[in-house]
Amino acid sequence: MKKRSINIWMTLVIVMCVAVLAGCGHKPSETTGIPDKIIIGMDDNFPPMGFRDDQGQLVGFDIDVAKEASKRLGIPVEFQSIDWDSKEAALKSGQVDVLWNGLTITPERQKVIAFSKPYMKxxxxxxxxxxxxxxxxxxxxxxxxxxxxxxxxxxxxxxxxxxxxxxxxxxxxxxxxxxxxxxxxxxxxxxxxxxxxxxxxxxxxxxxxxxxxxxxxxxTFGIGMRKEDKPLQDKMNKVMAELSRDGTLSALSKKWLGDDITMKIQ
Structure with missing residues (x-):
């Protein structure tokens, strides 16, 4: 193989590796068990929970709630569109850290996913x-x-x-x-x-x-996480309870759905 061909091949390998790593969730901290950045897997065509507006920006109820939760957790979040039919695989493989986009809590999903407390009917x-x-x-x-x-x-x-x-x-x-x-x-x-x-x-x-x-x-809707990510699950439950108690969830529900259909979280 010529040197030029080797260089081209190596460049392509590096680009592919960077692309794969960029789309992966972050590993939990060894001390807290929580990642320093949370990658949220979502379907970006699921209005009003999460979708793209006329300018191509991600908007919606779950987008607003996740951003507010991010502020209170002190952990940045990044939204990543995924194939919703393969969401469990994306979570399990570490491509994303949570599934948060009108995700219904079902007995079938509970076998493979850890859920937050339900927050919406x-x-x-x-x-x-x-x-x-x-x-x-x-x-x-x-x-x-x-x-x-x-x-x-x-x-x-x-x-x-x-x-x-x-x-x-x-x-x-x-x-x-x-x-x-x-x-x-x-x-x-x-x-x-x-x-x-x-x-x-x-x-x-x-x-x-x-x-x-x-x-x-x-x-009911909940936030989906890996079963082994118990520290993240506990943190999410705590911050969602705060958002419920102070009326943030209610206000956002009225904004996007015209009524408060959220659930009280203790």
Whole structure:
């Protein structure tokens, strides 16, 4: 191999290594057990919890809460968009330190993830177009619905096998926004969606959609961490309790959701 080729090859290896390291979470301190910087894994198309505005900036309820928690912890945070369908793998591998973006606490996830105390309520909504002849869950027999791959909506479907079997098809999307776009143009008959996302999207498109059912599950959101990161979990619980007691969570909920749907944290 010529010297020039060797140099080029070595340069590429270095660049790749730097890129990999840049995307990794920080190792916990040997003294505190907490990293000196927290990499937050998120889906950047999950309004109003975390998404990009018209200028491409990350905004949303969870973004604001994480920034406030960062100030009180005295630890900087960095937001990293990940494939939400592979979020558990990103956390376990150390690519990110926490999962914080409308993450539903489920028994399945609790087997592999340590959660903070729950901080927000959530439901699963069945949404259709406002002119749809569908009026309830039973009317979906033989119909096609859309939902987000890797979301708690999939878990809700798996818990309601009779309803799942009654459907003609379940189309899975990378995010709910694209599911709503297909619903609006008639490619699917309905969307099964987290209530915080569904209601936010419906407010942005007044008169376009209606909720026909919300019986598929009541849920709560939490911050996901590795099971071995107990010191970080304890710190997060403490600072989230402070944000709950002083009204910060309530104020941010009203800002992004129009109402306080947060939970009291002790």
């Amino acid at each position: 959530n439901d699963q909504l069945l949404v259709v177009r406002s002119d749809s002849p569908i009026h309830d869950k039973q009317d979906f027999s033989g119909k096609c619905i859309g939902t987000q791959e890797g979301s708690s909506s999939i878990d809700a479907l798996n818990r309601h096998k009779d309803f799942q079997r009654s459907l003609k098809d379940v189309k899975k999307y990378g995010d709910y926004v694209n599911a709503f776009m297909d619903l609006e143009v008639g490619r699917i008959d309905g969307v099964l969606v987290d209530s915080v996302v569904g209601r936010y999207y419906m407010e942005k498109k007044p008169g376009k959609f209606k909720v026909v059912d919300k019986s598929l599950g009541e849920e």
